Amino acid sequence: MRIKAASLPIGEDLLSFSRILSRIGVRHRIIEESGFQVIRVESERDSRLVREALAQWREMAAGNPPPPAPQPLVRPSRWLGAVQREVWLCPITIALMLACVLVAALTRLGMEAWRLPFLFYPPLASGSLPALLGEIANPVLLLRALAPMLLHFGELHLVFNMLWLWYFGRQLEPRRPRWLYPAVIVLTSFTANTAQYLLGGGNNFGGMSGVVYGLLGFAWIMQKMLPGGRPILSDQMFLIFVIMLVAMEVLASSWIASAAHLGGLLAGLFLGMVAAIALGAGNRRA
Secondary structure: OOEEEEEEEOOOOOHHHHHHHHHOOOOEEEEEEOOEEEEEEOOHHHHHHHHHHHHHHHHHHOOOOOOOOOOOOOOOOHHHHHHHHHHHHOHHHHHHHHHHHHHHHHOOOOOOHHHOHHHOOOOOOOOOHHHHHHHOOOHHHHHHHHHHHHOOOOHHHHHHHHHHHHHHHHHHOOOOOOOHHHHHHHHHHHHHHHHHHHHHOOOOOOOOHHHHHHHHHHHHHHHHHOOOOOOOOOHHHHHHHHHHHHHHHHHHOOOOOHHHHHHHHHHHHHHHHHHHHHHHHHHHHO
16 A cells, blocks of 8 residues: 555544544555554545545544535436546546447448558568567557557457456556556557567457456566555466467467467566566665
């Protein structure tokens, strides 16, 4: 729990307040730092809840119940509130999902992908990786190298990728530092798509699977190297994804972008190691 939500005097009894936080579902830890009681939580949402609950708790302790909140003219539904909260926490994940759905509608789930040719990996003259990286330094080509992640072929392809993107995205995106999640998306997408282009023999491929495998590897190695936080996936779940990767290569290698899956997974593992080392060093200095 790395986010500091509040700091209170060392002599203040926070037992009842801790129970309130537990009742409203805020995972927290109260520790002593520099002569103060510090409440640490896992996300910015929980930090905001702690501050709001703390203000009400102090009012009640002082014998002054907080005034009732003004009622809006139209009371929003719980569903709308939940949607607004998720959009605030996971804007990148939701934007990617909406973009994939829009592309699926425009291309009729990939059957008319020719309508959006810029979504395919750009055809390049270079055959080796160093030469290709030099050629793709053009910003337009770089964006096209990322674009295949938005293109899907068939309902199952789209639904599978969106479910897993949502599963990993809503847990990884709200975490600090906030720039890390989009960086992982960009780097795993580029690595997965480039691996498929170099090894697959063409640019007629697409899908978010490489990114999903990248997020899988990133989340798994991070929780291995930085234990103590909320686990995202189990070792069994990671093993199932690896078995699926091998099975797809053996049984359906002709129409599955296996190189993209493997490239995304390896990129995610590498980025997870780098991030874990950097964040661990930062925590030790703090």
